[in-house]
Amino acid sequence: MKKYVCCGKVRGIFNYKKNQCQCDAVTSFKTPAHHGMKCCFNNQEIIIIIIIIMDTRFTRGKSAILERSLTRPKTEVSVSAFALLFSEMVQYCQSRVYSVSELQARLADLGQGVGASLLDVLVLREKNGKRETKVLNILLFIKVSVWKALFGKEADKLEQANDDDKTYYIIEKEPLINAYISVPKENSTLNCAAFTAGIVEAILTHSGFPAKVTAHWHKGTTLMIKFDEAVIARDKALDGR
Amino acid sequence: MSRQSNRTTESKKMNSELFTLTYGALVTQLCKDYENDEEVNKQLDKMGYNIGVRLIEDFLARSSVGRCHDFRETADVIAKVAFKMYLGITPSVTNWSPAGDEFSLILENNPLVDFVELPDNHSNLVYSNILCGVLRGALEMVQMAVDVRFAQDTLRGDNVTEIRMKFVKRIEENLPAGDE
Numbered sequence: 001m002k003k004y005v006c007c008g009k010v011r012g013i014f015n016y017k018k019n020q021c022q023c024d025a026v027t028s029f030k031t032p033a034h035h036g037m038k039c040c041f042n043n044q045e046i047i048i049i050i051i052i053i054m055d056t057r058f059t060r061g062k063s064a065i066l067e068r069s070l071t072r073p074k075t076e077v078s079v080s081a082f083a084l085l086f087s088e089m090v091q092y093c094q095s096r097v098y099s100v101s102e103l104q105a106r107l108a109d110l111g112q113g114v115g116a117s118l119l120d121v122l123v124l125r126e127k128n129g130k131r132e133t134k135v136l137n138i139l140l141f142i143k144v145s146v147w148k149a150l151f152g153k154e155a156d157k158l159e160q161a162n163d164d165d166k167t168y169y170i171i172e173k174e175p176l177i178n179a180y181i182s183v184p185k186e187n188s189t190l191n192c193a194a195f196t197a198g199i200v201e202a203i204l205t206h207s208g209f210p211a212k213v214t215a216h217w218h219k220g221t222t223l224m225i226k227f228d229e230a231v232i233a234r235d236k237a238l239d240g241r
Numbered sequence: 242m243s244r245q246s247n248r249t250t251e252s253k254k255m256n257s258e259l260f261t262l263t264y265g266a267l268v269t270q271l272c273k274d275y276e277n278d279e280e281v282n283k284q285l286d287k288m289g290y291n292i293g294v295r296l297i298e299d300f301l302a303r304s305s306v307g308r309c310h311d312f313r314e315t316a317d318v319i320a321k322v323a324f325k326m327y328l329g330i331t332p333s334v335t336n337w338s339p340a341g342d343e344f345s346l347i348l349e350n351n352p353l354v355d356f357v358e359l360p361d362n363h364s365n366l367v368y369s370n371i372l373c374g375v376l377r378g379a380l381e382m383v384q385m386a387v388d389v390r391f392a393q394d395t396l397r398g399d400n401v402t403e404i405r406m407k408f409v410k411r412i413e414e415n416l417p418a419g420d421e
Binding site: 065074075076077078079080081082084085086087088089091092096109110111113114117118121149150151152176195 | 252253254255256257258259260262263264265266267269270274284288291292295296299326327328329350352355356357358371
């Protein structure tokens, strides 16, 4: 049994071609709303109705995990445990690919899973459920809130490219992920922070700021964020209002 | 070895959420890559074993615990020192077999399963199976062959998470000739 829930008016941008909407203000959700989003578009009034196709588990009321509070006491694990787990992940990915770029793509894929799960819980905890609508704010959200949740500190630097308004850099001198990784000489371009890049890419994309994020060796590790043209155009339009 | 002197024995800590979600991403990927749950369980156990083999050195260096005299002591060290150090939890040790060669670790909070729910089509998946591999691998490095398995798991609707450990045998060390 599927149940449809409508949450009323949400301001948003409708993409005719893809038949999807990118909302810039999703305010009244209590459950993660990424899966099964559908939109109706009313040409005159610009009202977008979002329908969440509810999984049966949300309505059964049986799942203990949904009864638990999202704000919970912080628990800690040892960095060694994480480093060993991450090392196994890298080795596993490596056993299934032929090149460095494929390996980085696989790591980024894994990171996407983490980012997508993390976004909702952080927005609820840190922002009271309010989403960011501006490029600079979402980048600061990543630099501060996301980084603190993941690595216990803010990212070292956030910079914009001099010559390109679509490109931003998040620079981390000594990323936790790379702390115990030594890259072999023959694969010197490999940067396992591709995993972090995947996390950031998922957070941006799921917040309605589609972008490509890649990891590079530069001033430590630099994550290069390239936004879609449409994102920057929308941001400028918002500025003009 | 020169680096050892300035290395702190205190292990660094981090927020468990990144760890939990990373593990979740790994299991998800394995479920995509393998045909059935049994294969995923096997792969998780293998990864755990590899971790255990490396982790034991880190553990001995940081914890400065000495040689255990019997299996009961080993159980206590695993629960009170190792689990505490790496996962920040202290499972209780119970259900000893009369012969004293088998016991259970009861985990009240398993950091691996925070945020996790098993979908109906993965009923045979032992989500935290990596822990079995870690225990097996680490103990093998200190000449102990053990059999480790999940007896109960909260993810599958049990009230507690229970890891059952059975002592199999002592592994005799075969030193290469002429090597002291």
